[in-house]
Amino acid sequence: MTFDPQQLGQPKQELAALLKELRKRAGLTGDRLARRCHMSQSKVSRIENGKVRPSLLDLEGILRAIAAPPEVIEEVVALARLANTEWHNLRSLRRRGLEKKQSELAALESSATEFRFFLLSMITGLLSTPEYIRASLAHSPADVTKTIARKLERQEVLCDTTKRFTFLLTEQAVRWPLLPPAAMALQIDRLASLNHLANVRLGVIPIAGHKPMVPMDTFTVYDNTLVTVENTTGVVFLRDPRDIGMHVDLFATLEDYALFGEEARALLTSWSDECLP
Template sequence: MAHCPQPPRTEQLGQSKHELAALLKDLRKRAGLSGDRLAKRCSMSQSKISRIENGKVRPSLLDVESILRAVEAPSGIVAEVTTLARIANTEWQDIRSLRKRGLDKKQQELAALEASTTEFRFFLLSMITGLLSTPEYIRGSLAHSPVDTSKTVARKLERQQILYDTTKRFTFILTEQAVRWPLVAPSVMAVQIDRLASLTYLPNVRLGVIPIGGHMPIAPMDTFTIYDETLATVENTTGIVIHRDSRDIAAHLELFCTLESYALYEEEARERLAKWASQYRS
């Protein structure tokens, strides 16, 4: 009789944070260390150790590695805890749950995240993000949603005001596919592309487009956003993966740097955008 496979840990992201906290606390006790002594060995505050063990703070992978060295954890445990720490620093938000909770609630979360972020890096693989979209394009992107999206449209448009906050810096890299995918009617697409061109004049916005052509040996697989250098979100058809581990963020920063080198900017970008908009108008 066949046995059902055990679900992978990546399906248990919600509980991994608490599992990690309990395991780290148990390892400290097995090592015969007080919270204060462990804190000194790790060059952390005792209050931080306490918050980690109580699940109130999500430790970074570097924090976990420091604790494991301090408690002299055996190699087998190190591998298990390190894997658990990486999962604890990753979150999955599936689109079905987001819709059930209300897509406008996700917009409120994004607004709060954007308020606390100084530097934004967006790579857009297949469509235009809400911060750059016209109202018609936003409505078109939500046209097939089974729930009412009127509040979501309003929230997306409200969020666009952050582009005019000159204390923040934005870099948007869009593929030709993202710009030209015919999500809405041709005349509406032309206006949307015009909006992209107009945003290139904002002093705190750097917008680049990657035309199809030439040689680009690195091929991105997903749309992603990096907030400062502390968080990265990766989007696909079924949901969003949120990375907080510094190594995952570093990998996305390296990829973004490569993709930046493929893009056209300023006048070259505006000329290409004008050509694409003209093609829609014709």
């Protein structure tokens, strides 16, 4: 099955239709299938109508109940993976208004309790100074005043002690000169100060040393239930447990490369000092 980002909304309905067809081929009513799978008939109906995204456990139960052959299982699993993936391209985000994306992110941050951020090439809005946020949006053709304000409002979530944040920043992300030297020094100082928050764990990954794992993207893991992966053209949302597990494992490896606590603050202070003549 080929991967076409522009068609990522379709597999959810394709999966629902295929499961319904397979159930009928097996000669089962929705009620009989539900009893075999130990789930409610209404849930089976919602799955077959595309209103509920089935979990892997749901799929395993359904496929076992209809005695699906290996080739059918492979097709269903492939569709399920795509059904748990969404693509939001930057052009459509800009058309809708970038401040709406900020509202969606705020909703995610409100509902989740554990966050893992890996920042490959730049600093995320939650950690940014107003000057850094403004510079990061400088090339947007739209008015970004509301977006800047919304990004700054979102930073309040860092003070919510019921939530836990781990940020991993590469040296490139910290030191990329998006701002003039004095402003960059202030941005780096902000990172060092945030490391004092009890519910924030901020690590920096220096370039020096041997690091055999090479990360390719910026990504965020929310509560082990959702991963967002960012690139130049947009954002991919991953809900498949296999994709989430892969990113959790990658994050753990990258944590081993990072410096935390006093070591991180000392390194950040030295990078801040180097910004100034």
